[in-house]
Amino acid sequence: MIGSHRLRRLAPFGVAAVLALALAACAQSYPNSTFTPHSDLGRSIDFLWNRLMFFGTIVFILVEGALVYVVIRYRRRSETVMPPQTHGNVVLEITWTLIPAAILAFIAVPTVRTIFETQAPAPANSLVIEVYGHQWWWEFRYPEYKFATANEIYVPKGRTVDLVLRSNDVIHSFWVPQLAGKRDAIPNHTNHIWFTPDSNMATTVWNGFCTEYCGDSHGEMHFRVVTVNPDQFASWVSHQQAPGFFSPAPAAPPSPPAALPAAPAALAQAAGKAAVTAAPATSIPAPVVPVNPTASPAQLASYVLPRAEVPEYAIPHTPFPDAIKFDDRLQGDPAAGEKLFVGAGTCNACHSVSGNPLAVGTIGPNLTHVGSRIAIAAGMYINDKPHLSRWIKNARLMKSGVLMPTLGKGQYDPQIKATTPSGLSDQQVADLVAYIQALK
Numbered sequence: 109m110i111g112s113h114r115l116r117r118l119a120p121f122g123v124a125a126v127l128a129l130a131l132a133a134c135a136q137s138y139p140n141s142t143f144t145p146h147s148d149l150g151r152s153i154d155f156l157w158n159r160l161m162f163f164g165t166i167v168f169i170l171v172e173g174a175l176v177y178v179v180i181r182y183r184r185r186s187e188t189v190m191p192p193q194t195h196g197n198v199v200l201e202i203t204w205t206l207i208p209a210a211i212l213a214f215i216a217v218p219t220v221r222t223i224f225e226t227q228a229p230a231p232a233n234s235l236v237i238e239v240y241g242h243q244w245w246w247e248f249r250y251p252e253y254k255f256a257t258a259n260e261i262y263v264p265k266g267r268t269v270d271l272v273l274r275s276n277d278v279i280h281s282f283w284v285p286q287l288a289g290k291r292d293a294i295p296n297h298t299n300h301i302w303f304t305p306d307s308n309m310a311t312t313v314w315n316g317f318c319t320e321y322c323g324d325s326h327g328e329m330h331f332r333v334v335t336v337n338p339d340q341f342a343s344w345v346s347h348q349q350a351p352g353f354f355s356p357a358p359a360a361p362p363s364p365p366a367a368l369p370a371a372p373a374a375l376a377q378a379a380g381k382a383a384v385t386a387a388p389a390t391s392i393p394a395p396v397v398p399v400n401p402t403a404s405p406a407q408l409a410s411y412v413l414p415r416a417e418v419p420e421y422a423i424p425h426t427p428f429p430d431a432i433k434f435d436d437r438l439q440g441d442p443a444a445g446e447k448l449f450v451g452a453g454t455c456n457a458c459h460s461v462s463g464n465p466l467a468v469g470t471i472g473p474n475l476t477h478v479g480s481r482i483a484i485a486a487g488m489y490i491n492d493k494p495h496l497s498r499w500i501k502n503a504r505l506m507k508s509g510v511l512m513p514t515l516g517k518g519q520y521d522p523q524i525k526a527t528t529p530s531g532l533s534d535q536q537v538a539d540l541v542a543y544i545q546a547l548k
């Protein structure tokens with residue numbers, strides 16, 4: 109009986125595999141796992157999954173059990189005697205057609221119900237957040253509160269969030285494993301996904317991902333969702349509505365808020381940026397980010413999840429490339445950085461800073477309050493001085509394929525495959541970093 113010998117030799121491996129599986133099930137709940145949902149939508153999908161898994165397991169055991177039984181019971185017992193040969197069995201064939209049909213009909217009920225549930229329009233009082241997928245970052249707009257941000261959103265616990273998903277370039281997909289997803293963000297098409305974060309959980313951060321391959325840096329297209337209490341949310345909103353940092357003595361005083369919404373295009377052209385600002389998908393209107401005229405200094409110190417409370421799993425640990433040298437002791441001047449930011453099309457061609465009529469670019473993330481975000485580059489790097497400075501010096505070495513140019517003097521641009529002869533000095537980069545960090 110050669111077969112049984114072989115079986116006996118394989119047995120230890122089988123036992124090890126089963127043990128490994130069992131142990132894996134004991135591990136603590138992973139923060140990026142979809143199996144511990146914290147929203148209504150997450151729970152209804154989880155419920156469906158559990159049901160299907162349960163019935164699927166029963167079917168698996170019955171079918172495999174029958175298979176193993178038949179294989180053993182009707183095996184060829186001797187070399188000379190042929191086992192009985194059967195061809196066709198009407199009763200059997202009808203039975204094994206009807207049983208799967210019945211099972212399919214049975215599981216179709218909860219499946220279709222959940223599909224209808226998740227496709228229904230969101231309740232009327234939902235918090236609408238417009239989501240735009242970009243290669244390779246996420247733009248978020250809060251039309252109700254009239255501000256825009258990027259890669260990091262706050263949502264109040266207990267209130268339904270209605271995400272309006274669109275894309276500026278290729279297909280992306282929105283997924284926050286423990287809250288909701290996945291749903292595609294498609295160019296020239298609007299998708300919705302809505303859910304209500306549990307009201308009884310603690311204020312915390314959830315990791316979000318792009319789950320539709322969208323090019324070079326698809327794997328680095330993350331975002332963060334911070335679930336907060338309603339009062340923290342209100343405070344965060346008023347902070348986001350407030351304009352970005354201004355140097356104590358701005359060269360040109362900011363124009364009155366009423367004039368702002370009309371200003372962007374003309375100003376961008378004045379700054380010689382017409383060609384660049386006209387580039388993105390024009391079917392999507394530029395974000396209107398009016399200054400909140402009532403913002404007070406007190407509001408500027410409003411709620412942002414303190415760094416110390418950000419859970420470890422939401423903090424990126426990607427190291428910066430060693431090839432980008434920078435002296436981290438250089439001290440920057442935020443006012444000088446602000447001048448550089450809006451000067452000669454350095455950064456304002458692509459980035460907006462609300463309240464600054466010269467910074468209305470829409471190609472890159474809105475930077476109005478970038479200083480208070482956990483991460484930069486769509487969750488790839490921690491938001492601190494060493495990473496910001498190297499990012500500004502050579503974004504394309506930091507993240508493959510990005511639109512943001514390599515801006516440091518003498519830096520190698522991996523996309524153009526050439527070294528930039530002119531560009532920012534390290535001191536200028538330090539000034540820009542000081543400015544970015546002042547944009548709390």
Ligand code: HEC
Binds near residue numbers: 457483511
């Ligand atoms: C041609 C357009 C362009 C220009 C010019 C540009 N950027 Fe960017 N920037 C981008 C894009 C696109 C991203 C997003 C890249 C990504 O994460 O994939 C970005 C990301 C950033 C980020 C990270 C923001 C975040 O929330 O992740 C910072 C900070 C930044 N840029 C600063 C600057 C500064 C400072 C300058 C000027 C010295 C500048 N950028 C010039 C396009 C540009």
Ligand SMILES: [Cu+2]
Binds near residue numbers: 280318329
């Ligand atoms: Cu992607």
